[in-house]
Amino acid sequence: MNIHKLKKFLEESNQPKFRLEQIKKAVYQDGVSDFSEITNIPKDLREKLREEMNILSFTAQNISGAEDKRSVKALLKLRDGNLIETVLISPKLGDWSVCISSQAGCPLGCAFCATGRGGFKRNLTAEEITDQVLFWKQYLNKNSSVALSCHDYVTSSPEYGRGGKLNNIVFMGMGEPFLNWENVEQSLKTLIDPELFGFGSRAISVSTAGLPEGIEKLAAEFPQINLALSLHFPTDESRNEFMPINKKYNLEDLRNALRKYFLKCNRKVFIEYILLENINDSREDADNLIKYLKSIGKLQLLHVNLIRYNATSDEMKSSDSGVTRELKDYLSRSGISVTIRKSLGSDIQGACGQLAGTRRR
Numbered sequence: 001m002n003i004h005k006l007k008k009f010l011e012e013s014n015q016p017k018f019r020l021e022q023i024k025k026a027v028y029q030d031g032v033s034d035f036s037e038i039t040n041i042p043k044d045l046r047e048k049l050r051e052e053m054n055i056l057s058f059t060a061q062n063i064s065g066a067e068d069k070r071s072v073k074a075l076l077k078l079r080d081g082n083l084i085e086t087v088l089i090s091p092k093l094g095d096w097s098v099c100i101s102s103q104a105g106c107p108l109g110c111a112f113c114a115t116g117r118g119g120f121k122r123n124l125t126a127e128e129i130t131d132q133v134l135f136w137k138q139y140l141n142k143n144s145s146v147a148l149s150c151h152d153y154v155t156s157s158p159e160y161g162r163g164g165k166l167n168n169i170v171f172m173g174m175g176e177p178f179l180n181w182e183n184v185e186q187s188l189k190t191l192i193d194p195e196l197f198g199f200g201s202r203a204i205s206v207s208t209a210g211l212p213e214g215i216e217k218l219a220a221e222f223p224q225i226n227l228a229l230s231l232h233f234p235t236d237e238s239r240n241e242f243m244p245i246n247k248k249y250n251l252e253d254l255r256n257a258l259r260k261y262f263l264k265c266n267r268k269v270f271i272e273y274i275l276l277e278n279i280n281d282s283r284e285d286a287d288n289l290i291k292y293l294k295s296i297g298k299l300q301l302l303h304v305n306l307i308r309y310n311a312t313s314d315e316m317k318s319s320d321s322g323v324t325r326e327l328k329d330y331l332s333r334s335g336i337s338v339t340i341r342k343s344l345g346s347d348i349q350g351a352c353g354q355l356a357g358t359r360r361r
């Protein structure tokens with residue numbers, strides 16, 4: 001929702017100051033999806049708001065739920081016709097996370113990523129970024145009391161059913177957040193503003209493919225927000241091949257950026273490592289990864305997430321579960337803090353690396 005437009009509209013309509021607070025609470029905290037639901041403001045104001053404003057800056061084109069009832073993906077159409085995707089995930093009972101996009105498409109072209117293969121359309125506005133969170137708030141709100149036709153899988157599941165709370169936001173959808181810093185910065189301010197969404201900084205994570213100046217800005221302005229680095233390959237040679245951004249900012253640049261980050265924040269950084277069969281899952285790859293992580297100098301502040309690859313092309317497949325476990329144990333024995341991250345939503349193309357902004361289901 002465009003809060004500036006709302007303020008201006010209320011001022012021009014000579015509304016008392018507390019109206020803004022009432023509407024902000026209803027939209028950002030309670031998750032109403034229509035101004036007509038805000039029953040503590042006058043009826044004529046509700047009607048005028050409906051004529052003048054939209055709560056969301058896009059419309060949902062498609063919503064699909066995964067078989068396991070633990071993730072839901074939405075395809076959203078922006079006002080200019082561009083499409084983006086966002087995913088609601090339940091890593092544990094009653095706990096929901098939202099994975100949001102920061103760009104329509106992505107210019108970085110990582111070889112394993114469906115978004116990258118689709119090319120870049122444009123940066124999202126701050127409003128379009130935070131509206132994805134509003135969208136899922138509304139969704140959870142509706143599904144906590146009413147069973148809507150296409151949303152039934154949430155209410156129909158006794159396990160992942162009513163009463164779930166939206167607790168975490170991850171910037172891991174379409175796009176590279178640090179290439180759209182101005183709008184991402186504004187959206188982070190909105191997300192942590194106690195008068196708007198009111199999320200704690202530690203409930204938010206920003207993931208980058210490796211832009212040092214972005215890491216620096218995040219550390220300077222939002223030192224409590226989590227940083228995730230999509231490393232995925234442990235040598236410049238392999239990273240250059242699969243992640244073209246490495247030709248601009250190589251592993252040494254990232255090492256320096258992380259060292260600066262630790263000087264400023266001294267907080268844990270999550271190292272994302274997607275496992276691709278016979279590409280980056282050998283013992284030699286593990287040794288190179290260990291060597292690289294140790295060279296950064298703050299091993300206790302690095303945590304590796306090993307991620308099963310969700311196939312988006314025929315040319316690459318995920319390492320099998322045996323190799324994944326072996327790799328994890330090997331890293332652990334070498335003093336690396338590591339987990340295998342559960343991959344949710346692969347059957348709806350809503351898992352890591354699968355978002356493409358197209359209707360595929």
Ligand code: SF4
Nearest residue numbers: 106109110113116175
């Ligand atoms: S993995 Fe991230 S940075 Fe790379 S192309 Fe996909 S969205 Fe862009």
